[in-house]
Amino acid sequence: MRKKLLSAFAGAALVLSLTAGCQTAPPDITSDQAAAFQSRVLAITGAVADGGYAAALEALTALETELDAAAAAGSVSFARHQRIEAAMTAVRADVQAAIDAQAVPEPEPAPIPSPAPAPKKTTAPVPEETTPAPETDAEKKAREKAEDEAEDEARKAEEEKKKAEEKAAEDAREAEEKAAEDAKKKAERDGKKPEAPAPKSAPTDAPAQAEVSPSND
Known part of the structure; x- marks a missing residue:
């Protein structure tokens, strides 16, 4: 709905701005210049209808440049230049508002909490038998x-x-x-003295001495 209203407003504002006063004498815009502007207006209207707001802004900028050049060349009167410029300013504001609206993200719905899963029974893993690495020379x-x-x-x-x-x-x-x-x-x-050694006995083989008594003779 916003796109359709913006497209209708852009087309109506610019077309009315370009065609008004064409029957006065002397004309405030030449027929060739009016045809060129009409082509630009149609391009802007189509871009807005398709949602191409960035392209519509570029077309508006080009139209403003051509309008200023035509006014300088005398193909557009000063009064007509002012009316067309005012219409383009209004269209630019609507196009920019549409661009800003697209840039704002819509709030995401709050996530619905899911019930906690029941704990699964797990068995302890059986350790794998590992073969030791071969012993190196070092x-x-x-x-x-x-x-x-x-x-x-x-x-x-x-x-x-x-x-x-x-x-x-x-x-x-x-x-x-x-x-x-x-x-x-x-x-x-x-005080315990050592015992003395036993005395030695006379030898038995010594000659016996006979006692001699003196004689009375």
């Missing part, structure tokens, strides 16, 4: 090096443990010997 060398180092550390720890046990046993033995020596010295200090 990884193999690193693993073997780590194993060798671990073995060296274990061997060193075992040797240290054995040395510690041997030293502990040696310390215990020395302590036991020292305790026995100290006990012996203490017993000697407390």
Whole structure:
């Protein structure tokens, strides 16, 4: 409806503006110039009817340029120029209003909330068996090096443990010997003298000496 009213108004306003006063003498617009303007008016009317408001504005601008040139050349009187220009200004305002109306988007209807879907029962996914990637040469060398180092550390720890046990046993033995020596010295200090050795007996093979008594003779 808006398009039809705008098209009728544009055509009527410009056509009446162009044809009015054509029968006066002298004419305020030449017939050739009026025919040229009429062609422009029809182009504007058709563009507005088809909804081509941008094209209608371009046609109006071209018509204004031709109108000014015709007035300067004397093909259009000053009074007629003013009437046509006023009509084009009114048409331009309506066309611009239609363009602005198209630029405003219509409000979208509020979305209707849909009911929440029932929760679905899901089963836990079964983990897939993965095949380990083959060991690279660098990884193999690193693993073997780590194993060798671990073995060296274990061997060193075992040797240290054995040395510690041997030293502990040696310390215990020395302590036991020292305790026995100290006990012996203490017993000697407390008065226990060592027994004297037994006297040696005379040898049995020595010659027996006979006692000789002096004679009275």
